[in-house]
Amino acid sequence: MVVRIANWMLRGIDATVDFICATSLLAVTAVVFFNAMGRYLFSFALVGAEELARLLTVYLCFFGAYVLLRRDGHVSVDIITLVVPAGLLRLLRGVVGMVAGVTMLYLAWYSWQLVGFSMRTGQQASTLPVPRYVFFLPVAVSASLMVVASVDKVVRAITNTLPPLPGWTDETVAADADKGKAR
Amino acid sequence: QSFNMKIAHLLPPGDPRDLGAHAVADFVMADERCDISAQVFPSGQLGSFTEINEGVQFGSIEMSVQPAAYMAPIEMKSAIIDFPFFWPTDIDELLALHKGPAAQMLAETFEPHGIKMLDIWHTGFMQWTSNEPLTTPEAFQSKIARVMPSSLMTERQRLFGLNPVTMPFSETYSALQTGALAAQENPIPTSYNMRFHEVQEYMTMTFHGTLDQFVSVNMVWWNGLTDGCRDAIIEGVAIGNAVTLESTMEQEESARAEMEASGMTFVELTDEERAAMRDIVFPGIRDWWLAQTGDEGQALLDAFMAEMN
Amino acid sequence: MPIAVFAIAIGVLLLIGAPIFLAMLVATFASFELFAPPIPTMAIPQRMVDGVNRFSLIAIPLFIFAADIISRGQIGERLVRLTEAFVGHYTGGVAMASVVACAMFGAMAGIGPAAVVSIGPIVFPALVRQGYGRGFAAGLILSASTLAMLIPPGVAMILYSVETNNSIGQMFIAGLTTGLFFALVLMVYAYIYARVKGIGKLPKVPWRARWLAFRRAGWALGLPIIVLGGIYGGAATPSEAAAFACAYAIIIETLIYRSIRFRDLYKISAASAATIAVLMILISAGSVMTYYMTLMQYPVQITRAVAGVSPETVLVFINIVFLFAGMIIDPNSAIIVLTPLIYSAAMAAGIDPIHLGAVVVMNVAIGMITPPFGLNLFIGMTTFRLGYWEVTRAILPFVAIMIGALLVITYLPAIALFLL
Ligand code: NA
Numbered sequence: 001m002v003v004r005i006a007n008w009m010l011r012g013i014d015a016t017v018d019f020i021c022a023t024s025l026l027a028v029t030a031v032v033f034f035n036a037m038g039r040y041l042f043s044f045a046l047v048g049a050e051e052l053a054r055l056l057t058v059y060l061c062f063f064g065a066y067v068l069l070r071r072d073g074h075v076s077v078d079i080i081t082l083v084v085p086a087g088l089l090r091l092l093r094g095v096v097g098m099v100a101g102v103t104m105l106y107l108a109w110y111s112w113q114l115v116g117f118s119m120r121t122g123q124q125a126s127t128l129p130v131p132r133y134v135f136f137l138p139v140a141v142s143a144s145l146m147v148v149a150s151v152d153k154v155v156r157a158i159t160n161t162l163p164p165l166p167g168w169t170d171e172t173v174a175a176d177a178d179k180g181k182a183r
Numbered sequence: 184q185s186f187n188m189k190i191a192h193l194l195p196p197g198d199p200r201d202l203g204a205h206a207v208a209d210f211v212m213a214d215e216r217c218d219i220s221a222q223v224f225p226s227g228q229l230g231s232f233t234e235i236n237e238g239v240q241f242g243s244i245e246m247s248v249q250p251a252a253y254m255a256p257i258e259m260k261s262a263i264i265d266f267p268f269f270w271p272t273d274i275d276e277l278l279a280l281h282k283g284p285a286a287q288m289l290a291e292t293f294e295p296h297g298i299k300m301l302d303i304w305h306t307g308f309m310q311w312t313s314n315e316p317l318t319t320p321e322a323f324q325s326k327i328a329r330v331m332p333s334s335l336m337t338e339r340q341r342l343f344g345l346n347p348v349t350m351p352f353s354e355t356y357s358a359l360q361t362g363a364l365a366a367q368e369n370p371i372p373t374s375y376n377m378r379f380h381e382v383q384e385y386m387t388m389t390f391h392g393t394l395d396q397f398v399s400v401n402m403v404w405w406n407g408l409t410d411g412c413r414d415a416i417i418e419g420v421a422i423g424n425a426v427t428l429e430s431t432m433e434q435e436e437s438a439r440a441e442m443e444a445s446g447m448t449f450v451e452l453t454d455e456e457r458a459a460m461r462d463i464v465f466p467g468i469r470d471w472w473l474a475q476t477g478d479e480g481q482a483l484l485d486a487f488m489a490e491m492n
Numbered sequence: 493m494p495i496a497v498f499a500i501a502i503g504v505l506l507l508i509g510a511p512i513f514l515a516m517l518v519a520t521f522a523s524f525e526l527f528a529p530p531i532p533t534m535a536i537p538q539r540m541v542d543g544v545n546r547f548s549l550i551a552i553p554l555f556i557f558a559a560d561i562i563s564r565g566q567i568g569e570r571l572v573r574l575t576e577a578f579v580g581h582y583t584g585g586v587a588m589a590s591v592v593a594c595a596m597f598g599a600m601a602g603i604g605p606a607a608v609v610s611i612g613p614i615v616f617p618a619l620v621r622q623g624y625g626r627g628f629a630a631g632l633i634l635s636a637s638t639l640a641m642l643i644p645p646g647v648a649m650i651l652y653s654v655e656t657n658n659s660i661g662q663m664f665i666a667g668l669t670t671g672l673f674f675a676l677v678l679m680v681y682a683y684i685y686a687r688v689k690g691i692g693k694l695p696k697v698p699w700r701a702r703w704l705a706f707r708r709a710g711w712a713l714g715l716p717i718i719v720l721g722g723i724y725g726g727a728a729t730p731s732e733a734a735a736f737a738c739a740y741a742i743i744i745e746t747l748i749y750r751s752i753r754f755r756d757l758y759k760i761s762a763a764s765a766a767t768i769a770v771l772m773i774l775i776s777a778g779s780v781m782t783y784y785m786t787l788m789q790y791p792v793q794i795t796r797a798v799a800g801v802s803p804e805t806v807l808v809f810i811n812i813v814f815l816f817a818g819m820i821i822d823p824n825s826a827i828i829v830l831t832p833l834i835y836s837a838a839m840a841a842g843i844d845p846i847h848l849g850a851v852v853v854m855n856v857a858i859g860m861i862t863p864p865f866g867l868n869l870f871i872g873m874t875t876f877r878l879g880y881w882e883v884t885r886a887i888l889p890f891v892a893i894m895i896g897a898l899l900v901i902t903y904l905p906a907i908a909l910f911l912l
């Protein structure tokens with residue numbers, strides 16, 4: 001029961017974070033595009049546009065890191081993981097999950113401190129009419145979410161319910177190449 | 184008791200403010216009264232201007248040398264330093280203002296933000312570079328110019344009639360070269376050190392503003408220093424001020440000579456031309472700034488004006 | 493001592509399959525806790541955000557998005573067919589055309605990763621179809637993309653010139669000739685490789701079919717024109733050109749080719765976002781690692797270690813230091829932090845400052861693709877769906893060739909300087 005609720009909540013978080021990432025990228029594109037168009041067609045430049053694009057990129061980076069952690073999509077060195085037996089791989093993935101959990105807890109802790117500090121000083125972004133702490137919020141939120149994702153990984157390693165690694169086999173790549181795609 | 188002082192600024196080694204920062208570091212390290220180790224981190228090695236400001240506020244950086252424009256997001260009242268056509272173009276008069284009671288009033292505005300502002304270093308007067316002379320208000324109309332990421336600087340360029348675009352300093356050269364930017368403003372040594380004369384034909388000598396630096400330290404760190412250290416740092420900063428000024432003056436001449444030799448044309452303004460620009464830009468900025476800083480802003484402005492007359 | 497702990501921690505974590513960004517963060521956080529003078533730890537997340545909160549980086553998400561739209565639609569395929577029709581019958585023709593495309597595209601973006609993610613997804617399948625191995629294709633694209641830093645404009649060269657007070661214009665000219673030399677070396681290698689393996693050669697296409705391929709490319713040709721024309725013509729910054737590329741690709745693919753539906757855009761965007769994050773989080777972790785090394789003044793210590801060496805060895809030393817630095821810290825930071833330290837020694841040894849700039853920039857660029865650690869290496873893994881081991885094996889011959897070419901540049905200053 002607890003597991004089912006936890007899984008249901010994690011899926012909800014995943015969908016939300018996916019939405020944030022996808023819309024951030026569409027928004028970066030739109031902001032840069034319309035700002036450039038405005039400048040050249042109508043001699044009208046929004047000074048904050050460049051900073052807004054950077055802010056959205058920061059969201060893209062840190063929330064995307066969570067998505068990748070959930071899907072085992074971060075780049076890693078596969079020299080050993082490709083050849084070890086399943087039992088040892090499960091152990092290694094559990095250990096990595098624990099390291100990730102502790103590291104993200106550390107990061108989350110200091111990120112929230114930074115957010116709080118920035119809120120208290122009341123500093124504004126340099127050209128965008130938003131408080132500066134909105135730049136730090138994605139690290140704090142995403143690191144916290146990554147703690148949750150890491151706990152999930154460790155639990156799954158213990159209960160042997162880890163999903164297979166999304167290894168790129170020669171077949172899937174060959175199929176992609178046939179369709180004219182690299183990814 | 185021993186201390187550590189990291190001094191951060193944004194310009195490359197050899198720039199006047201870098202020489203000033205090194206003068207501070209060398210002086211305090213040699214001084215008997217203070218057991219301190221000091222390092223200068225140039226070129227934004229410890230972050231860009233916002234990160235340096237934050238670093239000084241939470242104490243990961245002990246001292247910064249930053250243009251006033253970059254301190255405005257912390258304290259808008261301090262942006263008075265960037266008023267256009269307001270400050271004397273005579274160096275001695277300007278320096279006297281930097282040391283007077285109004286400047287002290289300005290320094291105190293930083294204290295609620297956890298920052299102790301120790302000194303103002305002069306690093307030159309703003310001039311425009313472009314591919315045509317900018318002697319009349321019409322010449323500025325609708326040109327795309329690089330602006331420092333500061334709301335006052337942006338407003339100032341709008342009043343000139345420009346289209347301000349923010350862009351990091353390291354990208355500005357390419358943008359001027361391709362024509363994506365038509366103009367930029369900086370003191371001569373800065374424009375020279377960034378090699379803008381390679382891609383711009385004219386330097387219009389508007390003297391429309393100063394590019395002055397606030398030297399500030401983390402307040403908690405400052406209060407925790409020994410008296411000997413505080414004295415040594417204050418003396419060191421005064422020496423840094425002199426070194427920066429001397430180097431700025433030297434580079435104003437040598438850089439101008441080299442820029443002229445490389446084919447750049449320097450255009451001087453007549454008093455009438457300068458007055459025409461002033462009438463367009465100054466009142467607008469003053470009112471814009473007063474709208475944000477209110478009575479305290481008015482008091483600071485009055486204090487500086489009283490010293491000017 | 494700290495540096496050994498740093499290296500061992502990273503090594504062990506990487507070997508057990510931890511994400512690379514995580515290994516970097518663990519080593520950095522541990523070093524801050526164990527070896528650094530106390531600083532407010534809030535600086536850590538601050539520097540991580542700062543690492544990706546950069547003007548010049550905005551081009552990367554936009555180029556990745558554009559490449560994803562193009563490679564799912566038809567623009568890329570039509571452009572590749574056009575190239576094949578004209579150069580496909582020459583031995584190694586498509587491979588050599590890929591080098592040119594990476595050099596040109598990368599050149600205008602000015603940053604190494606941009607060419608990998610923008611040109612890579614389009615030319616990689618074409619190379620594979622021609623019979624080149626996936627490793628060779630990836631290695632060729634990754635190494636050709638590093639030329640972005642040399643062929644002007646480039647942020648790295650500007651930073652070098654500003655740090656050392658040299659003419660950016662002269663540096664650009666030296667970068668151009670050096671970059672063209674590297675491109676030539678890579679093209680010769682591609683030719684020999686194709687010749688020896690007997691691949692990469694299609695039947696000659698008659699002019700009629702070439703004309704058809706050209707007609708078919710039609711709208712697709714607008715894309716390189718917009719991007720290259722926009723930047724070299726001065727109408728747009730690289731990020732803006734990338735945004736134009738996205739908008740143009742969306743319009744052509746949805747309205748004219750009808751190969752993508754509007755509602756697919758959201759899915760493509762979500763998929764691109766994941767690719768972007770792979771890269772951005774590595775850059776972010778790299779910047780906090782760089783911050784630690786800067787604070788601890790490692791570069792100063794390294795440079796002090798060789799004070800007083802004979803002038804002849806200064807260049808070799810510079811090669812080694814910058815190559816190593818390019819591996820672990822981002823190229824621009826490497827130049828900002830290290831150049832002032834080695835510059836006076838190099839000048840004392842009588843090295844030409846512009847020549848030194850070309851050597852420095854190329855070293856840092858090669859560092860980005862040198863195993864075991866390098867940003868472009870990791871980007872290649874995601875872009876071409878290759879495992880770490882595959883990429884490492886594939887890149888080694890290219891790294892060897894690039895280092896060979898680098899030595900030529902280092903000891904024959906004329907290649908960098910002959911136009912000056
Ligand atoms: Na370039």
Ligand code: NA
Nearest residue numbers: 819862865866
């Ligand atoms: Na490397």
